Amino acid sequence: MRRFSFFNASALTLGFAFLYLPIVLLIIFSFNESRLVTVWGGFSTKWYSAVFANKGFMDAAWVTVRVGLVSATLATILGTMAALVLVRAGRFPGKTLFSGMVYAPLVMPEVITGLSLLLLFVSLDFDRGFWTVILAHVTFSMCYSAVVISSRLVTFDMSLEEAAMDLGASRMATFFQITVPIILPSIVSAWLLSFTLSLDDLVIASFTSGPGATTLPMKIYSQVRLGVTPEINALSTILVVLVSTGVIAASLLTKRREVQRRREERAAVAGG
C-alpha cells in the first residue's frame, strides 16, 4: 500500500481546485444577495426566483428540454442499431471503415460539425430551427450511445438469443423480449448521456439553430455578452446540477449492472 504523502495530498487538492473552483465560485455567487456579481452581500435565493420568473429563460429551457428528449431518443435508437451491426455482424467489407466513421464524430471539432451541418441545411434550403438542432444533436450523440451499447453487447451471451429462437421466438421477438430487456440498463445510460450532451451543447446549436429555437446555453451566452448577472449564476447552477445528475445516474446504472452481472456469473460458476 502506498503512503498518502503530503505531496499526493497537495497534488490532489490543486488538481481538484483547478477543475472545480470556477464552478464552486459560480454556485456560491448564485446565492449572493448583492446585485454585483463579485461582491458578497449575504445569502439569498432570490435569483432563483428571478430565473423562474424570466420568460426568456423559461422559453429557452423548454426548447432545450424538448430538443434533449427528442434527440436523445433518436440517438439511442440509431446508436443501438449501429452497435448491433458493429458487434454482431461479424466481418463484412468495410467494417473497419464503418466503425471508424461511427466513432469519428467523437473527436471531430464541434465547430467543424456545426459548420458542415449549417452548410448542409443551407444547401438543402432547410429552414433552420427546432428540428435542425435536433438533427445536429442526434449526429454527435449517436456515437456516444453506440459506444455505450456496444460495450455491453460485446459481453452478451449469445446462447440466450439462441435459446429464445430455439423455443420458438422469431428474430424480432427475440430482440424485443430477450435482448432489449437484458441490455436495457445500457440503453438507459446511453439515453441519459445523449440527453446531457444535448442539454449543454452551445457550439453546434449556435450553428444550426434558427429564430424561435434558442436553447438555454445559447440564451446564457447571449446574456453574458451583455454582462454577467447573478441570475445567470443561478441558472448555470441549475444546469450544472441537472447535467451532473444525468452523468452520475448513467455511470451508476452501468456500473451497478456490471457488478450485478459479475456476481451472477460468479454464482453461476460456483453454484452446483
Add this chain to the structure above:
Amino acid sequence: MNGSPNSGSGCNFAPWSDPKEKPLIRFDAVTKKFGDFVAIDNLNLKIYEREFFALLGPSGCGKTTLMRMLAGFEQPTMGSIMMRQQHLTDIPPHRRPVNMMFQSYALFPHMSVEQNIAFGLKQEKRPKAEIKDRVEEMIALVQLQAFAKRKPHQLSGGQRQRVALARSLAKKPKLLLLDEPLGALDRKLREQTQFELMTIQEKLGTTFVIVTHDQEEAMTVASRIALMDQGKLVQVSTPREIYETPNSRYVADFLGDVNIIGGHILGPDDKEDDIVQLAWHEDYAPLRIRLPQPVSFPEKGTERWVAVRPEKVRITKEYPTDTHNILKGKVLDIAYTGNISTYHVETEDGQIIKSQEANLEHLHRRAITWDDEVYVHWRAGGCVLLER
C-alpha cells in the same frame, strides 16, 4: 464403469436392430465445413424414437456441431438431415419441433422460473389457462414448486439445471437436445441428476440426444452411444457393446481402461475352434482370443491387436490353471482407490499389464505387494481381437 444393460428405455428396447422400424432422425452423408476445417465428415446416422442417444468424444470431435445442426443453428455444407419425412435443413430453428438445453443453461436473467418455462408456450400464443397448467406441470416434474417466483440468480446450480430442463421440455418437443447438461454440477449431484434425467425421459417418452465428453455419464444414461473422432463416427452401439466389444483401439482406449497388445495371427487353436491364436512375442506362447461366432477367421500373418480390460485380468502368485492366457511378471505399482486395487505388472520384456481386483475384505495385509513375482492371466472370452 459397467454399462447397465437396462439403461435408456427398458430391456427389450432396441429399435435400431429392427429393420422395419423407421428412424426419427436420419443424417445422410452430412458434411459441415468451417472454412477449410472439416467439422463433420460425410456422416450417416439414424436415431430412433424414444432413444436416449449419447454423442461422445473428445473436445473438437464435432459432437457439438452435430447437435447444433439438429437445433438449426448450423446448416450442413453437404448432405441432408431428415426428421421422419421432413427435411430439417429447410426449417429455421424457431419452427423446428426440436428443443435444446444449453450447456450454460441460457436462462433469461430478467424472468422468473415460471416466466422462463412459459416463454416457449407464449411464443405459440396458446391460451393463458393452458400455459399456466403446462408450466405448473413442468415445475412439478422438476420439483421446483417452492422456487417458481424466483429469478435465475437466486437459484443454485442444480436448480438452474432443472429450470433449463423444464423450459426445454415445456413445448413437448419430438426431440430434446442436451448439450453437456450436467457439466457445471459437482460429482455427487451429477450422478443423482443422471438418474433423474433417465426417469424423466422414460416418463415422457421423448427422444433425447445428449452431448457429453464424460464416458461414464454416456454409459449411465444412454440407450446407444455414438463415439466420434475428427468429425466421423467411430462406433455406434449400446453401452455394453461399445465397452465389451469395441471395434478399434481408439474406442477401447476412450471408454475405460484397457490393456492392448499387438501381434500377428497364427491360426486357430488346436482344441477349441472358435479361438484364434495371436503371436505377439517370440519368447512367449501365443495369446488366445475367443471370437464371436459369426466372424470369419482372419488370415494368417495379418496384424491384429488384443484388448483386455483390467477387471478381466486376474493376478495370482501361484501358476494358474483353467485359463487361456498367462503372463509372468513383477508388480511395479499398486493404485488403491478404495473399492478396487489396480496392479501394474511388468512382464520380462517390459510390457505393462494392468489388473484390477475388487477389495472384497478390509486390507490389513496385501497378499500381493510391490516387487512380487506374479502371474497375470485372463480367459480367451475376456478379451477382444481388434482390426485397427
